[in-house]
Amino acid sequence: MSTLGVDEERDDLSRDENRTIRGRSVRLLGSLVRPMRGLVGLTATVILVSTVAQVLGPALIAYGIDTGLPAMLENDWLPLGVTVGAYLATGVLGAVLIAWYTVLTARLSQSMLLDLRKRMFLHTQRLSLEFHESYTSGRIISRQTSDLESIKELLGSGLNQLVQGGLYMLFIAGMLFVVDWVSGLILLGSLVPLWFLSRWFQKNSQRMFRRTRVASARMIVQFVETMTGIRAVQAFRKERRNEAEFGELVENNRDTNAKVIQLFGTFDPVLILIGNVTLAVVLLVGGLRVADGSLPIGVLLAALLYTRNFFAPAEEMAMFYNSYQSAAAALEKISGVLDELPGVPDPAKPVDLWEAKGAVDFDNVRFAYTPERVILPSFSLEVPAGQTIALVGTTGAGKSTLAKLMARFYDPSEGAVRLDGIDLRNLHPKDLRRAIVMVTQEAYLFSGTVADNIALGKPGASLEEIQEAAMAVGAHEFITSLPDGYGTDVNKRGGRVSAGQRQLISFARAFLANPAVLILDEATASLDIPSERLVQQGLQTLLAHRTAIIIAHRLSTVAIADRVLVMEHGRIVEDGSPAELIAGDGRFSRMHAAWRDSLV
Known part of the structure; x- marks a missing residue:
């Protein structure tokens, strides 16, 4: 019998059920990525080089201030000229590679979506009558529309935010340790409250986004069934009852989405606070070290730029998590449909009957x-x-x-x-x-x-x-x-x-x-x-x-x-x-x- 009711109607799944559903979704995602391993590898290389080019900027500025400017005062323009040239080159290279990366990710996401749409359509056709009699047309439409749109959003802009933001933060942290290990340790300390904040957000948003998917699916089901049976609705004057039922579903959808917004209303300010406090500590400690001559001013500027840039993608990463949770919940539903086995399977060794008599x-x-x-x-x-x-x-x-x-x-x-x-x-x-x-x-x-x-x-x-x-x-x-x-x-x-x-x-x-x-x-x-x-x-x-x-x-x-x-x-x-x-x-x-x- 079908297990789709578990995925559709409940948001209080046990740990084992969650693990099973996540494993099913990961297998589906892996099967979509596997045929495009070459394109994925090229895309990863492009974004890696692009991120390195972007991260070198503050280090070059530090070198230009601490080495290029003193040399220029002694009429040696070469260090500053090389620094400016390198800064411009890395900027142009980063811009070109980002444009290329955007095109590659678009090709990748569209190919995966094409594969997924075709799989959904072909698989639901193959499923037996038992499935279609128990799984409403509205839910099927929801899988092919709103759920696939969520995955499309993730693969498009969301994936860019994850890869660019994640690599950017990682490389910035590494460069900060190279430029000034003390500032690097301060940044490392800020990761403790950042980790607790992220875990809190992850646990709560996962539950809330699953509820938003269920609420959205129920709303679509109600709409499709009402429009499909519009003759019966009008014949039996069911408009008022439908209005009340649909209104309740719309309000439930609004309330669940409002709770998601409240999560971001807490997450974003706390994230900004952690970033500002960390930047203030780096400035304080670095300023004292500049004052006693143990830290060049250019290095302090680079450390401040790296610290500020480290937290800049964090909010984008939170927005990615928004897309991720929505897409993950959608992927759970789609993988649930694709995991269904036909109740009437094709024979392993079929027998041919070219001319049937009809007995x-x-x-x-x-x-x-x-x-x-x-x-x-x-x-x-x-x-x-x-x-x-x-x-x-x-x-x-x-x-x-x-x-x-x-x-x-x-x-x-x-x-x-x-x-x-x-x-x-x-x-x-x-x-x-x-x-x-x-x-x-x-x-x-x-x-x-x-x-x-x-x-x-x-x-x-x-x-x-x-x-x-x-x-x-x-x-x-x-x-x-x-x-x-x-x-x-x-x-x-x-x-x-x-x-x-x-x-x-x-x-x-x-x-x-x-x-x-x-x-x-x-x-x-x-x-x-x-x-x-x-x-x-x-x-x-x-x-x-x-x-x-x-x-x-x-x-x-x-x-x-x-x-x-x-x-x-x-x-x-x-x-x-x-x-x-x-x-x-x-x-x-x-x-x-x-x-x-x-x-x-």
């Missing part, structure tokens, strides 16, 4: 969504090739679950589902999807033309093949009446065509796919009577010469079946032809009589 066999199948929720306790069924079976029964009897098992959207907990004697778990995925096609009530149409949507059943199909499929199921007439015929854009989710027309397009798609087994899961449930009659005509052609499983509450659809199975609580309680069961006195006979009376 389906359920052998002692047991299925449970959870240990407490058993849908099929023990189910066996043989469907000969070419037979049309109708599954009827009350809601929750297990009909749709049976269809999902047959289409291998789920695997049975026990037992096996076989096609032509081959366990579906061993069948090659391309052969499985070619042999078994499922048409659902939703009849989802993608953005694009009518022809594009029908061609999903057979990528690369010619227009003639598409038209033949539409004619076979009775869809050609209405398609040609559309503004651009087969080239008409169906608009978002098929909004330009009616429910019955969408269903006919989905039937044409299935006909073009030419599967050995066709599953119709409530395919006519949302249609009115005229639309249903139109679709029924298409069904006659669609079901001919293939194995078909029809799940329907409307018994008018059942009439075209060779065999009817009545299900209750995951078991078959009646099995026979429609005429036989209607003539009897069982459940189906009573259902049929009630349905017939409802038409009067």
Whole structure:
């Protein structure tokens, strides 16, 4: 089962859970960096040389003051000239290398983001239906938008702050010890309160940034679900309730971000105070040493410049930690999705089935969504090739679950589902999807033309093949009446065509796919009577010469079946032809009589 709820909803994770999540994130980051080791090495070299060039400035100033100026007074301009030339050269070199480094880091970050976006998209497509039924679309969108934006910010400006600031501080500390070890010791002493401040900030910000990610994700989920279900929202006048719920989420997001700002409101002033106190001590001790002649004035100036410059990037480093925490929390969520394993894995040694006949066999199948929720306790069924079976029964009897098992959207907990004697778990995925096609009530149409949507059943199909499929199921007439015929854009989710027309397009798609087994899961449930009659005509052609499983509450659809199975609580309680069961006195006979009376 999925463990995503841990990452999504909790911010009080245990130490072991935090360690596991961090390890997962580090592995993901390593896998993104590994293919670009050469670019990373070049970038590191460029920033290293650039930082050295920048750090040499105060030392050159000290040399110019203490050596170049006295020599100039004796008409020796060479030391000062060399110092000025070296200072200008290091400045130009540093500027050029920073520009190069900026370009390199941009290439690096964009390459990593491209890889991560593609991984997310491809992996979520491969994950089984179980994942998508439990992981809301809003959370997936949050992973692909706000979370990736946080990582983009880190890899872009945040990484620059870390590398430049961190190396700059390290090299400055080293040069300060070279120039004046006493001032270096003073700076070293200031690292003690700086370390405690950083640890305090790290612990508190890590917890708070995880809360901001959760708050942001919940807000996105609420927004996406409201906009996706806007018809239901307006139909049931849910606007006020949504306003209250969304308002609460927005306020929670504001409060969590306000607490993060409060952290910086404490961190920044204390950091500045530590820097100013350290600079004052260096000036005091250095000034006394200059006064007694033990320290040249140029060295004191260099020490003061190095001390001030040491703390200058510290605030940027804190801002980097802001980006880092946000990106780290985002990386945790993304790595959690990428760490999910498909509930229906591809077989290690797939069996090919080039030409399926369509015989389906359920052998002692047991299925449970959870240990407490058993849908099929023990189910066996043989469907000969070419037979049309109708599954009827009350809601929750297990009909749709049976269809999902047959289409291998789920695997049975026990037992096996076989096609032509081959366990579906061993069948090659391309052969499985070619042999078994499922048409659902939703009849989802993608953005694009009518022809594009029908061609999903057979990528690369010619227009003639598409038209033949539409004619076979009775869809050609209405398609040609559309503004651009087969080239008409169906608009978002098929909004330009009616429910019955969408269903006919989905039937044409299935006909073009030419599967050995066709599953119709409530395919006519949302249609009115005229639309249903139109679709029924298409069904006659669609079901001919293939194995078909029809799940329907409307018994008018059942009439075209060779065999009817009545299900209750995951078991078959009646099995026979429609005429036989209607003539009897069982459940189906009573259902049929009630349905017939409802038409009067």
